[in-house]
Amino acid sequence: MLTVLLFLLSSTVCQGTNNKLTQLGHVEDHFTSLQRMYNNCEVVLSNLEITYVEHNRDLTFLKTIQEVAGYVLIALNMVDVIPLENLQIIRGNVLYDNSFALAVLSNYHMNKTQGLRELPMKRLSEILNGGVKISNNPKLCNMDTVLWNDIIDTSRKPLTVLDFASNLSSCPKCHPNCTEDHCWGAGEQNCQTLTKVICAQQCSGRCRGKVPSDCCHNQCAAGCTGPRESDCLACRKFRDDATCKDTCPPLVLYNPTTYQMDVNPEGKYSFGATCVRECPHNYVVTDHGSCVRSCNTDTYEVEENGVRKCKKCDGLCSKVCNGIGIGELKGILSINATNIDSFKNCTKINGDVSILPVAFLGDAFTKTLPLDPKKLDVFRTVKEISGFLLIQAWPDNATDLYAFENLEIIRGRTKQHGQYSLAVVNLKIQSLGLRSLKEISDGDIAIMKNKNLCYADTMNWRSLFATQSQKTKIIQNRNKNDCSKSVCFPAFAKAHNEMEE
Numbered sequence: 001m002l003t004v005l006l007f008l009l010s011s012t013v014c015q016g017t018n019n020k021l022t023q024l025g026h027v028e029d030h031f032t033s034l035q036r037m038y039n040n041c042e043v044v045l046s047n048l049e050i051t052y053v054e055h056n057r058d059l060t061f062l063k064t065i066q067e068v069a070g071y072v073l074i075a076l077n078m079v080d081v082i083p084l085e086n087l088q089i090i091r092g093n094v095l096y097d098n099s100f101a102l103a104v105l106s107n108y109h110m111n112k113t114q115g116l117r118e119l120p121m122k123r124l125s126e127i128l129n130g131g132v133k134i135s136n137n138p139k140l141c142n143m144d145t146v147l148w149n150d151i152i153d154t155s156r157k158p159l160t161v162l163d164f165a166s167n168l169s170s171c172p173k174c175h176p177n178c179t180e181d182h183c184w185g186a187g188e189q190n191c192q193t194l195t196k197v198i199c200a201q202q203c204s205g206r207c208r209g210k211v212p213s214d215c216c217h218n219q220c221a222a223g224c225t226g227p228r229e230s231d232c233l234a235c236r237k238f239r240d241d242a243t244c245k246d247t248c249p250p251l252v253l254y255n256p257t258t259y260q261m262d263v264n265p266e267g268k269y270s271f272g273a274t275c276v277r278e279c280p281h282n283y284v285v286t287d288h289g290s291c292v293r294s295c296n297t298d299t300y301e302v303e304e305n306g307v308r309k310c311k312k313c314d315g316l317c318s319k320v321c322n323g324i325g326i327g328e329l330k331g332i333l334s335i336n337a338t339n340i341d342s343f344k345n346c347t348k349i350n351g352d353v354s355i356l357p358v359a360f361l362g363d364a365f366t367k368t369l370p371l372d373p374k375k376l377d378v379f380r381t382v383k384e385i386s387g388f389l390l391i392q393a394w395p396d397n398a399t400d401l402y403a404f405e406n407l408e409i410i411r412g413r414t415k416q417h418g419q420y421s422l423a424v425v426n427l428k429i430q431s432l433g434l435r436s437l438k439e440i441s442d443g444d445i446a447i448m449k450n451k452n453l454c455y456a457d458t459m460n461w462r463s464l465f466a467t468q469s470q471k472t473k474i475i476q477n478r479n480k481n482d483c484s485k486s487v488c489f490p491a492f493a494k495a496h497n498e499m500e501e
């Protein structure tokens with residue numbers, strides 16, 4: 001027992017794969033990468049995929065594997081024996097074909113002289129989620145002598161496809177001492193150890209014998225050596241040192257005297273099904289205290305006190321997108337119906353934004369449809385444009401540049417005609433509506449020929465400029481005398497805020 005636990009304590013993990021039936025390079029390279037991945041591995045963090053192994057290969061390196069978090073796929077192999085002798089538990093966090101935690105498929109050579117004969121997974125006693133599919137393995141023995149219902153979680157009714165097409169008469173019989181004639185192969189060492197169907201009614205999960213005192217603790221998976229949560233062969237949820245637990249010790253604890261959350265000195269992060277003091281190298285910590293490969297979409301990665309963490313974004317997470325003139329939009333003149341979707345969820349645009357009349361007209365030559373004005377809403381998330389903003393066309397019934405109401409900064413690193421970082425020309429808008437604009441870092445502005453636009457020339461543009469040399473060209477907009485106060489609104493936040501203060 002002690003050896004089992006010590007083994008687990010220092011378990012070495014490997015990532016596993018998600019290639020399904022894809023062969024990586026030549027069959028030799030495929031085998032080499034298999035060997036490199038699983039050599040010395042005890043816990044596979046994703047899936048264990050053993051595929052395209054030729055007849056004479058030595059797979060003894062697979063003997064170290066004890067736990068697989070995802071699925072196990074054994075397919076298209078010609079090798080005789082796959083010795084997964086120490087595999088105890090398949091968690092099935094990810095399933096093959098959406099259904100199977102264990103899939104053993106088509107392991108034979110075309111001429112049927114070679115193929116997988118033995119799969120002695122004599123310690124496999126738990127599949128927490130998902131079913132089993134065994135199909136098209138003409139040489140494989142003893143899959144029919146395994147009591148699969150002792151391994152899978154029958155209460156969840158997983159899909160199970162057992163098609164033992166092999167020539168069973170030539171297969172070894174189970175050793176006479178095996179319980180109820182269940183085994184993984186020849187010899188007493190290959191007897192299947194039953195840990196569920198034999199249990200006393202009092203047991204809530206697994207057991208190590210038939211009497212009530214043989215019940216395992218309910219945190220145990222696979223089986224146990226005694227009644228306590230520290231006697232489990234594997235853990236259902238999490239392993240904290242040698243003990244199975246429902247959750248890892250929390251990182252913070254509520255302090256009822258101070259009404260605050262205090263750091264828990266015993267706190268640990270969850271890493272797969274294990275509790276750890278620190279996340280392994282290259283993993284990031286989430287709010288919930290788990291170690292992940294990458295932060296999810298509403299969080300971003302930062303380093304705090306030497307720990308890489310996922311932090312919740314304040315509003316929308318920053319997403320940098322290419323603007324006009326950059327990457328796939330190089331040489332494009334205008335935002336249009338074909339490319340506008342690439343601006344979804346962008347907070348920062350690296351490049352320019354030009355909206356020209358062609359956008360709304362469409363263009364038969366480049367097979368561009370007319371832009372639906374509603375689509376302009378994608379720009380509502382934009383806070384920063386590194387180049388210039390040029391608008392020469394806009395929906396006629398829009399009273400302002402509403403889609404850019406959250407735009408905070410125009411850097412003007414590239415300028416229209418080498419001069420302008422903001423140009424608004426020939427629109428029907430009554431006000432600019434650039435409520436959030438705080439800075440135009442470089443370049444001049446041109447606001448011209450907008451026949452309904454009021455007050456653009458009375459605004460304090462200089463307060464937005466970052467340099468002394470920036471100029472404004474505000475001409476041919478609505479005649480000042482025709483502008484009535486009831487029609488016009490402050491054009492941007494500065495004015496707005498000053499009024500409120």
Ligand SMILES: *[C@@H]1O[C@H](CO)[C@@H](O)[C@H](O)[C@H]1NC(C)=O
Nearest residue numbers: 055078109110111112113114
């Ligand atoms: C079957 O294929 C294997 C591997 O290519 C080859 O070694 C063997 O000779 C073949 N047997 C027959 C009967 O064709």
Ligand SMILES: *[C@@H]1O[C@H](CO)[C@@H](O)[C@H](O)[C@H]1NC(C)=O
Nearest residue numbers: 112138166167168169170171
């Ligand atoms: C099945 O195995 C027996 C014994 O090895 C052999 O005589 C028989 O030809 C096999 N049948 C098939 C269909 O392979």
Ligand SMILES: *[C@@H]1O[C@H](CO)[C@@H](O)[C@H](O)[C@H]1NC(C)=O
Nearest residue numbers: 174175176177178187188189
């Ligand atoms: C079966 O097990 C018993 C005791 O567990 C042992 O004495 C006996 O030798 C075993 N039988 C065989 C055929 O090995």
Ligand SMILES: *[C@@H]1O[C@H](CO)[C@@H](O)[C@H](O)[C@H]1NC(C)=O
Nearest residue numbers: 332334336338339363366368
């Ligand atoms: C519209 O955008 C697509 C993709 O960026 C581009 O291929 C096409 O030339 C553009 N059409 C016009 C008229 O700008």
Ligand SMILES: *[C@@H]1O[C@H](CO)[C@@H](O)[C@H](O)[C@H]1NC(C)=O
Nearest residue numbers: 297298316319341344345346
């Ligand atoms: C945009 O963000 C929403 C909400 O976070 C998300 O559901 C959606 O998939 C994102 N779309 C793109 C194209 O990034």
Ligand SMILES: *[C@@H]1O[C@H](CO)[C@@H](O)[C@H](O)[C@H]1NC(C)=O
Nearest residue numbers: 373374395396397398399402
């Ligand atoms: C502008 O007109 C379109 C239909 O042509 C309509 O869907 C949209 O709501 C209008 N926008 C405003 C701001 O009135």
